[in-house]
Amino acid sequence: MSNPGGSEPSDLAETTRVETFADGVFAIAITLLVLEIKVPHVDEAHGGLWPALAALWPSYVGYVISFFTIGIMWVNHHVIFQYVRKCDRAFLFANVFFLMGIAFVPFPTAVLAEHLPDPATRNAAAVFFSAWFIVIAVMFNILWHTGISGGRLLRADVRQEGLETITRRYRIGPLSYVVTAAVAFVSAWASLTLFFVLAVFWSLSERGEK
Amino acid sequence: MSNPGGSEPSDLAETTRVETFADGVFAIAITLLVLEIKVPHVDEAHGGLWPALAALWPSYVGYVISFFTIGIMWVNHHVIFQYVRKCDRAFLFANVFFLMGIAFVPFPTAVLAEHLPDPATRNAAAVFFSAWFIVIAVMFNILWHTGISGGRLLRADVRQEGLETITRRYRIGPLSYVVTAAVAFVSAWASLTLFFVLAVFWSLSERGEK
């Protein structure tokens, strides 16, 4: 049929550019986080600069948690491309869809930082924050399944049992954020602590496999 | 003549860097969209955080539509480079010209988000939004024609009929945004809905070809 560009070499090339584009979005989303931290102005720092800087702790907490979580997402996004080496249009769009989730992270982070010091809205902000990561984790699972379904896009030497191990692991993602969201209804701080513990758990457990 | 850098190998290398640069601009433009969504401050959230977050729906609509549309543009930009493998200065500048259009998207998006809740200016904002995508689609066609005209920049194995199919398809782009712009004079919402339908249509139809 009329596919003059050829299918095989162009597909292979695409994967590289998908990764470049994704790396760009990850890098920008993660670096934009700092813009949400507002510099204390001279006239607000009459009690000294240090207390003014210390008062920004909610912004620092948001920065660290989001940075670390996006970092883990980036590492996991890499793992996909150790298996998926070609891409079709469905995978391309699943990737754009997933990146729409990642690029949005500075917003729930800023909401969290703004409302963490306020007892009235703190828990809602933490629920919103966790809820967004449920969405991202679901998008990530959609991306993974789009990549492996049919086997057309996989490397030649991938073993089925390996895919299933990963699939099971990724399924935990959305569930774990459902838990942090549920906890956030009761306590924002307990939820964020759990967020951190989960991040450490994910990084250690994945490392173990390798 | 005095072309010490050699023409053939450097031209090939250029294409890669054009793609890297374009991917950078796409990735940044798409990620900057989130900066236009303003965090509800503590003193604006006295009725609770959820209503305050819900009141930002126009920003979310703008974010999703622009993200998805830039995403499709990015996918289509890739398609060009499945055919065009070398680049001369005319193509380089056509690409810069096209990216000028893409990098501007956060502005009409922010205008749309700001004015979507306002009945007096809503339709004008949607016309402006569609109008900008007419401009981008025209720039895209210029880029495509600069790339394929003369055949000098094409891969060796490209077939003429394939180019013509693509050319016909891309010609629909500006026309479809003329329609959404026309509809926006009457109803912003109908126009945006059509925008979405067209985006889905484009992604499915292109996928069909492959």
Place this chain on the structure above:
Amino acid sequence: MSNPGGSEPSDLAETTRVETFADGVFAIAITLLVLEIKVPHVDEAHGGLWPALAALWPSYVGYVISFFTIGIMWVNHHVIFQYVRKCDRAFLFANVFFLMGIAFVPFPTAVLAEHLPDPATRNAAAVFFSAWFIVIAVMFNILWHTGISGGRLLRADVRQEGLETITRRYRIGPLSYVVTAAVAFVSAWASLTLFFVLAVFWSLSERGEK
């Protein structure tokens, strides 16, 4: 001596990463330009959205001129790497120095856009704008000379006469911006028009050589 990383292969690899980093800075600087264009708010658009959007013309002028000029700088930056294929530390730092100039462009652009409608400060803003491009053009010449001096970093097949042609051409850069700066003391508009004419001239003349 103690150079365990090996000199030859790592030097070659460096060039790629220098280009990637530069492309990143170019792409970001060029895309950040749009952030300087302020969305007309609903309460400012009581005369209608179209007049409010039209009133932003100085921002559009600044956006287009800076985008196009950074684009030309990016194209010229590529030309350097058609000749320079290895890099030492001096070249790395000359590149960082040059990028410091490029990354600063959104600032004089915003100054220009802010003051273009004000007769009292318009010319000063245009002088400042041109003055910054003198600085960038000088930095560009320093980068070029760092790259070609000694011949150590050049491709093997580069011919001396070709280098001299380029060197002569690049020397015009700072001079041309000195002229636009001088004209800006008298008329901001004449200066910006000249800016445009020069940009077109540069793109055409360089294309001719190839």
Place this chain on the structure above:
Amino acid sequence: MSNPGGSEPSDLAETTRVETFADGVFAIAITLLVLEIKVPHVDEAHGGLWPALAALWPSYVGYVISFFTIGIMWVNHHVIFQYVRKCDRAFLFANVFFLMGIAFVPFPTAVLAEHLPDPATRNAAAVFFSAWFIVIAVMFNILWHTGISGGRLLRADVRQEGLETITRRYRIGPLSYVVTAAVAFVSAWASLTLFFVLAVFWSLSERGEK
């Protein structure tokens, strides 16, 4: 065991993408610095535009120092990848951790620029600025040690004595910023001058080795 993606080739591929991602974060952090420089508005420039632009000197100082220092960090980050050619999960996370430090730099830079003209808070701002570079330098040493420990991730032809030279050199980093921080308690200007001298020293000394 269940590692279907294969360990050896994917590890090699990872290094490239780690560098791309890092280059992205460096490029964005360094380019965002300009956003902290506030354009003098028309109504603030009644004494003329030039005095208004001159009054922004603290922002320019912050921009230049941070740009140059991030630039040096970027050059040093490259040096790591002349030795480390594979990466495991520990190295990936050490890299994310280090980039968290780099991406934060626009904040202490903006704090410095805001408080440099204020005698009451100037020194504290300079201490904060130096303190952050102590943190980054420590993170950099952690990254380096994660990369070279065990030797698993190193290029085959790396010599032990070369690693030790580099290790000794990098150890000076945190110490030198401890000195600039200590000096900042007495004089912000002396501290920033020392910052500059150190930057020049680092760039010259590293160049000497090559």
